[in-house]
Amino acid sequence: MSESKKHLNRRQFISKSAKTAAAVAAVTGFPTIVPSSVFGKHAPSNRINVGAIGAGRISRSHDLPGVWKFDTAQIMAVCDLDQKRAAEGKVLINEFYTKKNGKPFDGVSVYHDYRELLANKDVDAVLISTPDHWHARIAVDAVKAKKDIYMQKPASLTISEGRAMSDAIRKSKQVFQIGSQQRSSPQFRYAAELVRNGRIGDLKTVYVGLPGDPSGDEEPEMPIPANLNYDMWLGSTPEVYYTEKRVHPQKDYDRPGWLRCEQFGAGMITGWGSHHIDCAHWGMGTELTGPVEIWGHADFPKSGLWDVHGIFRTEALYANGVHMVVSNELPNGIKFEGTKGWIFVTRGNYQATASDPVPNADGVKPLEASDSAIIKSVIGPNEIHLYESSDHHGNWLECIKSRKETIAPVEVAHRSCSTCLLHHIVMKLDRKLYWDPSIEKFKNDEEANKMLSRPQRSPYALKT
Template sequence: MKKLSRRQFIGSSAKAGLATALFPAIVPASVFGKYAPSNRINIGTIGTGRISRGHDLPGVWKYEQAQVIAVCDLDTHRVEAGKQLVNEYYSRKTGKTWDGVKGYSDHRELLLNKDIDAVIISTPDHWHALACIHAVQAGKDVYLQKPASLTISEGRTMAEAVKKSGRIFQIGSQQRSSPQFRYAAELVRNGRIGDLTTVYVGLPGDPSGDEEKEMPVPANLNYDAWLGSTPKVYYTEKRVHPQTGFDRPGWLRCEQFGAGMITGWGAHHIDSAHWGMNTEYTGPIEIWGHADFPTHGLWDVHGIFRTEALYANGVKMIVSNELPNGVKFEGTKGWIFVTRGDYRATASDPVPDASGVKPLEASDPAIIRSEIGPNEIHLYKSDDHHGNWLESIATRKAPITNAEIAHRACSTCLLHHITMKLKRKTILGPGSRKI
């Protein structure tokens, strides 16, 4: 396909979305049945960088019912690297030379492939919502990396598009499929710590950086399209992704493309907090806080911060990167703390800090030894997030994190980010339920 300017790409994307909305959804080629080739779920991946290679592709190709048949990226070098990665995996698995993966440099072309039943979207944050909208309008089921959107309004549009399409949607909030997070939420919702009063959410931090000079755009990167709907800014490698290797990309620390850790890890932890609070389909009614932002350098996402939010049920949420990484539920009869582990931020990525942090702790060990009785609240159980998505595609039953839940977690994160900027209390009121 001819290389388009950013304006042409966005404009034609909008037209393509409208056009596909006028046609009925494409029926997936993979229908029920044991995993004969004709009955497998054919998957395309949009975005073939670090999270795709290290998490999303391995998360689905391990299942016999899934077959990755296409990869897409705006960087042609990454298209080829993605094809090679998947072909080599299937070559090892089958013991035969495998060359069955098609590469695309435009996700709209990939979506026209009727052999593809579902897509994994692992792009930078500012492309999440639009790529998802295009995918469900094209009749594809979607696994979308979190956060759901760059802005609240586009997240709401995305959630409505998924609902209208009837497609299966899973957001990449894999903590929902981790036993300690589910169990913590069940304990809280069944009153093991009394009445819930306060939830503390601790996030990793993000280091700032230096000024970076303008560089020529690599011939292999469609930078105009990569910028998407965001303002045009000069290219420098650290603003986008490494041209060699797949280390943590610099766009994660540029507000133009994502809000920083408040959405990067906040989308995980605030979703887990909402699960325990029973506020998955709403949001705060008041919010206030502050943050330090870099005064120079390319990377401009928030630094040290503390924000607080009040919910209609009277529970307060406090979010800060000066709290332990995880979610602490505090009630009138004790507390529960749940986490993946202790993490610290490095120049490349948050990494485990070998300090022996337990995944689940409580003020009284008896709390976490408690069993949830048959007549108590039992939450949706998933043991593997990608596997749950594939099962939902086959059965057409809802996965563990639908589009509305994904949007509400993300919109809450974005409200915390907005209050960092405003540095004052914002009264949202009951209308926040419609955000």
């Protein structure tokens, strides 16, 4: 029997067993002992069955642990185009549940093509923890398969892909959460509430500090590992020769090289910008729109495999008159500056460096203000209170049960990502651009509008 049919029959068996037990009790008059796992609050029939698509660094360190700690869910499947990573993902999950349950566990199915995982009717929801260039396509296929989605940011490789994805997910009514977990950190919500409730007066300028990425050396062509489906890994992007630093390490789970290749993403402007610009929009009240003017510049490597932006400064103007500045020269975090003071918010004990987030020096405060009275104030009952979540993955699981909207839904995810991509486009063109967020087009600029999408390689294209 196939893995899919095994899992498909499990719920039928549980349901039939419960009904049979109840019938026996009714006929004989004697209570039948039914395991609590059948009728319990977190019984297998009540749990959310989760499939993990992508078993690399972010999946192992963040998304899998973010879900498996909840009894309301169980990770039952793992998929990766790298067979070695898929197998190691299965071991990791089985080992966790073995330790958690105090008995051997081997309940994880392995897939090497995400479409086969999506075809498993017993999978309720998926974690999408793949490289950026696969996000939108997998998400669209997932909602077609009636799966709820938690997806790593950024939302898409291009603005047109993001629009297609948002439209498809909102039409489907599936529950979606983008991995903008700063929204579930209290200091970011509180900072946004303080700004929205006028504690710093009229908001004038928002400063967003992000790092840049260093360049690298030229890398030689290498044989494709037998365990990697490299053609599918490239997906809709152009065919290029394999070299390990273009993809991910074969011996460990260190930071993958694709993060620094423009073929697969835009670099830190979307990698960390998706976090900070999203939270900046939260405080600005511009979550469902974008800027109207964008300008700035960036340095790009002159040679080497890694070609995403390095040092940069880009700026934007919104229709409400707020001016945003994004630069690697600013402190990592978000500074809201108004007519009566300022608020600065960051992750506090962590910072983004050129290579990865690392622990910051002691004494860094997650929330600061020009006057301590600003951050000591209380948001009144009749003031603006923003969506509150104490755990990002937990909020997603709760919303799967309730069918309510998550704290980071798909249109918000698309708008924060599209704004990051606008900043990236202006980096490439190095001139002022005028954007219409209502129709998501540049005004009178054919060259810029061509950059809203990219040519897509068959058969991996997403219809946009």
